[in-house]
Amino acid sequence: MSDRSNSVIITFYKYTRIENPEEFQPVLLNFCLQEEIKGKIYLAFEGINGSVSGDHKKIELFKSYIQSFPFIGEVIFKEDPVFGICHEKMFVRVRKELVNSGARDIDLSLGGKRLSPEGLLKLYEEGKEFVIIDTRNWYESKIGHFKNAVIPPIENFRDWPEYVDQIDDLKDKTVVTYCTGGIRCEKASAVMVEKGFKDVYQLDGGIVSYLHKFPDTFWEGGMFVFDNRRVVEVNTKEELKHVATCHYCNKPTSKYINCHNLKCDKIFVCCEDCRKTHDYSCSEECKTALSRRSRYYD
Numbered sequence: 001m002s003d004r005s006n007s008v009i010i011t012f013y014k015y016t017r018i019e020n021p022e023e024f025q026p027v028l029l030n031f032c033l034q035e036e037i038k039g040k041i042y043l044a045f046e047g048i049n050g051s052v053s054g055d056h057k058k059i060e061l062f063k064s065y066i067q068s069f070p071f072i073g074e075v076i077f078k079e080d081p082v083f084g085i086c087h088e089k090m091f092v093r094v095r096k097e098l099v100n101s102g103a104r105d106i107d108l109s110l111g112g113k114r115l116s117p118e119g120l121l122k123l124y125e126e127g128k129e130f131v132i133i134d135t136r137n138w139y140e141s142k143i144g145h146f147k148n149a150v151i152p153p154i155e156n157f158r159d160w161p162e163y164v165d166q167i168d169d170l171k172d173k174t175v176v177t178y179c180t181g182g183i184r185c186e187k188a189s190a191v192m193v194e195k196g197f198k199d200v201y202q203l204d205g206g207i208v209s210y211l212h213k214f215p216d217t218f219w220e221g222g223m224f225v226f227d228n229r230r231v232v233e234v235n236t237k238e239e240l241k242h243v244a245t246c247h248y249c250n251k252p253t254s255k256y257i258n259c260h261n262l263k264c265d266k267i268f269v270c271c272e273d274c275r276k277t278h279d280y281s282c283s284e285e286c287k288t289a290l291s292r293r294s295r296y297y298d
C-alpha cells in the first residue's frame with residue numbers, strides 16, 4: 001500500500017468537442033494506471049468529466065497531462081486533501097452525454113448567466129429577492145443545500161426538463177441554479193432559458209467553489225460527493241452542520257449508508273450508532289435478508 005497521507009482528490013469537467021472519445025479512452029486509462037491514479041472519468045463527444053485521487057505529485061502530472069491535449073486545453077480543477085481512500089478503482093468510460101439531461105440537443109450557449117460565489121453571497125447578504133434551485137438529485141439535496149433552496153423531487157438529472165415544466169410560475173423571477181461542480185447547471189440553466197425563464201443564473205464552479213470560499217454562511221448541512229467519502233462535512237458552526245436526521249433516532253446527522261440487503265440497497269440517513277444497532281439495514285425485514293453485503297464500510 002502506498003502512503004495516502006499526501007493524497008488529494010480533484011474533480012473537473014469541461015464541455016469541449018472530443019472527436020474520438022473511443023480512441024482517447026484507452027490512452028487516458030493507461031496513463032492513470034501507470035501513475036497509480038484512481039477514480040472515474042467520463043468522456044463524450046461533448047467533453048470530459050472526472051473525479052480522480054492519488055498522490056499529490058501524480059495528480060499534478062495528471063493535470064498537465066490532460067491539459068496537453070489540444071482538444072481539451074485549459075481545465076479548472078477543484079482540489080481537496082484526502083485522508084483515506086476515495087476511489088477503489090480506475091475507470092474511463094465513454095458516454096453519449098456527460099450528464100444525462102433528458103435534453104440531448106440542448107444548446108449550451110443558452111446557459112444561465114454565471115454567478116460567482118461572491119455574487120451569490122451578496123444576493124443573500126443584501127436580502128435580494130431570488131429563487132435558488134438545487135439541480136441535483138433529491139438524495140444529494142436532502143443532506144445539504146443552500147438556505148431556502150427549492151429542492152426538486154428528482155431521482156435522476158434526466159428528469160430535469162419535465163420538472164422545469166412544473167415550475168413555470170417562476171418564469172419571471174430571478175432564478176439561481178446550482179449543482180456540485182457546475183457541470184449539471186450548464187445544461188439545467190440552458191433548459192430553463194430555452195423554456196422561457198427570463199433571468200437565470202448558474203453558480204460558477206458550483207457548491208464546491210462556493211464552500212472553498214464561504215463555509216459557515218448560507219450553506220446548510222453536508223455536501224454529497226460521488227466517491228467513497230459520500231458526504232463531506234463543510235461547515236464548522238454546529239447549527240449549520242446537519243440538515244438531515246437519522247432514519248432511526250432522529251438525531252441530526254449527515255451520514256448516509258446503503259442498506260446492506262443487496263436486493264434493497266436503498267440509500268438512507270443513519271447515524272453511526274444506529275447503523276451498528278440496526279446492522280446496516282433500513283428495516284427489520286432487510287436485517288434478515290439472505291443476500292447481504294459481505295463487507296462493512298463507513
Ligand SMILES: [Zn+2]
Pocket residue numbers: 246247248249250251270271272273274275
Ligand atoms: Zn440514529
Ligand SMILES: [Zn+2]
Pocket residue numbers: 259260261264265266281282283286
Ligand atoms: Zn433495506
